Amino acid sequence: xxxxxxxxxxxxxxxxxxxxxxxxxxxxxxxxxxxxxxxxxxxxxxxxxxxxxxxxxxxxxxxxxxxxxxxxxxxxxxxxxxxxxxxxxxxxxxxxxxxxxxxxxxxxxxxxxxxxxxxxxxxxxxxxxxxxxxxxxxxxxxxxxxxxxxxxxxxxxxxxxxxxxxxxxxxxxxxxxxxxxxxxxxxxxxxxxxxxxxxxxxxxxxxxxxxxxxxxxxxxxxxxxxxxxxxxxxxxxxxxxxxxxxxxxxxxxxxxxxxxxxxxxxxxxxxxxxxxxxxxxxxxxxxxxxxxxxxxxxxxxxxxxxxxxxxxxxxxxxxxxxxxxxx
Numbered sequence: 001x002x003x004x005x006x007x008x009x010x011x012x013x014x015x016x017x018x019x020x021x022x023x024x025x026x027x028x029x030x031x032x033x034x035x036x037x038x039x040x041x042x043x044x045x046x047x048x049x050x051x052x053x054x055x056x057x058x059x060x061x062x063x064x065x066x067x068x069x070x071x072x073x074x075x076x077x078x079x080x081x082x083x084x085x086x087x088x089x090x091x092x093x094x095x096x097x098x099x100x101x102x103x104x105x106x107x108x109x110x111x112x113x114x115x116x117x118x119x120x121x122x123x124x125x126x127x128x129x130x131x132x133x134x135x136x137x138x139x140x141x142x143x144x145x146x147x148x149x150x151x152x153x154x155x156x157x158x159x160x161x162x163x164x165x166x167x168x169x170x171x172x173x174x175x176x177x178x179x180x181x182x183x184x185x186x187x188x189x190x191x192x193x194x195x196x197x198x199x200x201x202x203x204x205x206x207x208x209x210x211x212x213x214x215x216x217x218x219x220x221x222x223x224x225x226x227x228x229x230x231x232x233x234x235x236x237x238x239x240x241x242x243x244x245x246x247x248x249x250x251x252x253x254x255x256x257x258x259x260x261x262x263x264x265x266x267x268x269x270x271x272x273x274x275x276x277x278x279x280x281x282x283x284x285x286x287x288x289x290x291x292x293x294x295x296x297x298x299x300x301x302x303x304x305x306x307x308x309x310x311x312x313x314x315x316x317x318x319x320x321x322x323x324x325x326x327x
Contacts, residue, residue, distance in 0.1 A: 002026045003214075004063045004102075006050060006093060007070030008043070009035040011172055012108065012164070015207035016067050017043055023211075030059045030070070050089030053096075060096035065104040065214045068093045068148075073110075073174065075135050075289050076274070076282040082136040083143075090144035094151045094159075104217040106210050107148040107161040111199075111229055111299060112138035117291040119196075124300040125227050134288035145227060152225035158217040162209055164230040165299065166200035169319060170326035176245065183251045187284065190239050190257035192294030198238045199231035199298040202319035205312040206230055209304065216308035228304040232312045232319075235298035248324045263290035 003020050007013040008029030014037055020027050021041045028044045029035075038045050048055035050070050060066065072085045090107065097105050114120070115138055116130035129146075133139035145161045152159040168175055182188040209230045216223040243253035258266075267290045270283035304310035314322075 001064035002028070002062060003065045003067060004028045004030060004059055005067045005069060006030045006056075006059075007068075007108075008038060008045075009033055010069060011174065012167055012203060012206055013067075013069040014038070014171070015203050016069060016210050017041065019204075019207050019211055028059060028063065030056070050092055051084050053092040056089075056092040057096040057099050060093075060100045060102050063097075063100065063102050065106070065217075066093060066097055066102055067106050067108070067210055067214065069108040069210075071108065071141065071144075072137075074137055074282065075286050077136065077280075079136050082140040086137070086140035087143040087147070090147055094147060094157075097157050098151070098155050101156060103156060103158060104214050105148060105151070105157060105159045106214045106217070107145060107159065108210070109145040109161045109163045109227065110138060110141050111163045111165045111297065112292075113142035113145055113163065115292075115297065117287070117295070119295045120297040120299070121197075122298060122300050125229060125303055134291065135286065138288075149225050149227065158219070158221075158224045160213050160217060160223050160225065161227040162206075162213060162230050162304075163227060163299075164201045164206040164209065165297070166198065167203050167206050168200055168323065169203035170322055172203070176323070176327075179242065179245060180249050180251065183246050183254070188254055189263075190254050190293075191263045191290055192257075192260045194237075194239045194257065196238045196294060196296040197235040197298050198241070198296065199229075199235050200241070201231045202312065202314050202316065204314050205232065208313065209308075209310045212308045212310055213304075222307045226303070226307070228307070228310075229299035229301050230304060230310065231299055231301055232316050233301055234316065235296075236316070238293070244320065245323070248320070249327050260290060260294040263294065266290075
């Protein structure tokens with residue numbers, strides 16, 4: 001097929017593009033910059049911003065399937081920025097698909113669209129969106145996801161949404177580097193009692209899930225119009241896993257901790273100070289970050305297994321070996 005990958009220069013987007021090329025599909029990349037890796041793969045690259053509706057629509061012309069992985073992540077920043085990219089940008093992608101009769105659209109969402117600050121112990125996709133939001137990222141991603149799923153069946157467009165949790169692996173420029181930098185600077189503290197369990201997913205497994213979901217988008221198939229949690233299928237202790245990553249990088253494990261209540265209060269104060277003085281830099285702690293680091297959040301991926309055959313082919317142990325080699 002001829003696939004469009006938005007955000008193809010990003011961490012997950014590059015792996016999706018690579019896997020498409022590897023199996024013989026033709027790929028067009030829509031990214032905010034130029035990326036040598038995409039050129040090496042012989043991919044047609046279009047430089048643009050998902051907030052530009054005309055550019056997005058033009059990129060959708062002649063396409064058989066769109067993988068919309070472009071987005072902005074983070075725990076701090078103006079609403080207009082997150083909403084413009086994650087929500088309105090997604091509206092532009094849907095509009096582009098409809099304009100050019102693209103038959104399939106797979107949206108990269110996040111499990112945080114269901115996160116209200118409390119534990120999520122083995123929940124499935126029946127979990128509702130929260131009524132209040134701790135930061136703009138999950139809120140705007142949820143709005144984008146809702147728009148994609150509501151578009152399913154409109155003018156022949158079939159859609160689904162994937163929610164990969166804590167994507168990690170070689171070439172990561174966000175999660176692992178931020179973690180290592182905080183640890184090296186002495187600013188990383190364990191939040192809570194250290195017993196919380198979390199799901200995560202190795203990046204190649206997350207990419208495979210996107211291709212499997214796209215292939216399953218056929219009229220009448222159960223995948224159409226649905227959202228799916230994607231993970232390794234086995235929860236890990238959050239802080240044991242963090243310390244294992246630190247060990248791979250030659251960094252001492254975390255031995256200092258702070259309670260969730262204290263971190264929550266500190267985060268609330270820091271957020272208030274940043275808003276009061278109009279600071280653009282990210283606070284060292286926020287309520288969302290405190291809750292993410294102290295609570296359990298792992299998910300039931302039965303629906304993905306049954307509806308499009310997802311199974312994490314690369315084990316967590318093998319993924320860690322590959323991560324160690326890259327570090």
